[in-house]
Amino acid sequence: MSKCSKTCKVTSTKAASAASKVLRDGRFSSTSKTAAGSALSQKPSKKK
Numbered sequence: 001m002s003k004c005s006k007t008c009k010v011t012s013t014k015a016a017s018a019a020s021k022v023l024r025d026g027r028f029s030s031t032s033k034t035a036a037g038s039a040l041s042q043k044p045s046k047k048k
Contacts, residue, residue: 011043 011019019036022028028036 009042011039013043015039016043
């Protein structure tokens with residue numbers, strides 16, 4: 001069982017993709033970009 005199975009929050013791939021688009025698009029507000037950055041920071045990194 002995972003160390004933080006109930007308390008850790010992980011962003012899905014679909015949500016991370018949307019967040020990435022928000023960060024790259026200049027039309028979004030800084031509040032939106034802050035939320036997008038927060039979502040991406042919760043996405044697990046790719047491990048090979």
